[in-house]
Amino acid sequence: MTDLTFPATPAPAAGPSVPGAAFYPGLDDWRELPIAQQPTWSDPDVFSSSVKELSALPPLVFAGEVDVLRSRLAQAAQGKAFLLQGGDCAETFEAATADRISARVKTILQMAVVLTYGAQLPVIKMGRMAGQFAKPRSSNDETRDGVTLPAYRGDIVNGFEFTPESRKHDASRMLRAYHTSASTLNLIRAFTQGGFADLRLVHEWNRGFTSNPAHSRYEKLAKDIDRAIKFMASCGADFEALKTVEFFASHEALLLDYERALTRIDSRTGTPYDTSAHFLWIGERTRDLDQAHVDFLSRVRNPIGVKLGPTTSPDDALRLIEKLDPNREPGRLTFITRMGASNIREKLPNLVEKVTASGAQVLWVTDPMHGNTVTSPNGYKTRNFDDVIDEVRGFFEVHQGLGTFPGGLHVEMTGDDVAECLGGADPVDQEAFLTGYESVCDPRLNHKQSLEMAFLVAGALGQNK
Ligand code: PEP
Ligand code: MN
Secondary structure (H helix, E strand, O other): OOOOOOEOOOOOOOOOOOOOOOOOOOOOHHHHOOOOOOOOOOOHHHHHHHHHHHHHOOOOOOHHHHHHHHHHHHHHHOOOOEEEEEEOOOOOOOOOOHHHHHHHHHHHHHHHHHHHHHHOOOEEEEEOOOOOOOOOOOOOEEEEOOEEEEOOOOOOOOOOOOOHHHHOOOOOHHHHHHHHHHHHHHHHHHHHHOOOOOHHHOOHHHOOOOOOHHHHHHHHHHHHHHHHHHHHHHOOOOOHHHOOOOEEEEEEOOOHHHHHHOEEEEOOOOOEEEOOOOEEEEOHHHOOOOOHHHHHHOOOOOOEEEEEOOOOOHHHHHHHHHHHOOOOOOOOEEEEEOOOOOOHHHHHHHHHHHHHHOOOOOEEEEOOOOOOOEEOOOOOEEOEHHHHHHHHHHHHHHHHHHOOOEEEEEEEEOOOOOOOOEEOOOOEOHHHHHHHOOOOOOOOEOHHHHHHHHHHHHHHHHHHO
């Protein structure tokens, strides 16, 4: 991530409906469209001053980096690379600590090594990190013991604590989200550029995690990699390329006031980039073609993802392509399917077939989490590891059957030893939720389950070649 192309100063030209935001034709058209899942801010003055401040703050990512990512994703769409995208369902301000961020980055690096080694493919590493603060909810309210308050919508909107004060929609939280994203990204950049991600430290990334079957399997693989590196070193190979890792940031582009305020006009190309993250996706609940989210994201240059659930028709997919990727630009559009283990083998083939027949080349990624959420008998939102794995297998089977490329994995995971998803080789049971459940939103794979998943996917990808 070395191409630091700075964006132009926001132009004070006519048209911006938000003071300070860079004007660009069409960039505010979404304001006239129906929009789902937005907050009702409690104080309009705080909203105006927060958006104004955000609009003048430095970009979190740079246009040149975004362009690099687009070219990497284009490789994946052609079957020459694989995307690994992982992180919390909802990041929180409180958990943005060095320990937790580094554990997550290390886990993603470990998963990527397992995938690269097993599949012999370059792996694009991307966090659901440094900005994953806004959550769509199925209900506006939450009731506990007869008390009803606004639902938690992510730390960028309100607090998780169940009090009227905390659940108020407070626009100044957008500024805290920005600054938390900035410090998270700063640490990620230090880790991945400052020597820690050097492949020669492959053993180090396993340190501090408790021993378990996936851990030992990883140790064995790390030894093999060590041997290969030593062999290459003896042959005089130059290892400059192993020292640093490209790591990209992504989140759901849900809160459009925030995304719009961080959109800047790139000085090289004169086009808008949403500088809140390299990659942004549109959620299953906000992918309506005629509504605000699709319109806004159709106008920024970042690579865009769209979540596709089991009700997606081939026509929906084709119309999304037409709107979000009219020029059929390689790497621009990623479809992240989240069908559920019981649906994927039935629903995915038709979608992939019709999209492929249209001539479009999108990147197909599996999100095996969101179609497999259940409530445990003791009342926790959870997922069975077996269902998650079954959806991944189904995804690979469908693509293998059609001769298309299963290009990526999107998971909710953490580097911590939490108990939120059931099962795995060192099984988590529902009793463990009582002390080990930390997520404020959806359940995540813990460190062991994440590594186990990586080994399974590496096996499937290896067979796919
Ligand atoms: C998510 O990724 O956390 C999410 C809400 O996903 P989806 O839009 O697929 O439901
Ligand atoms: Mn989620």
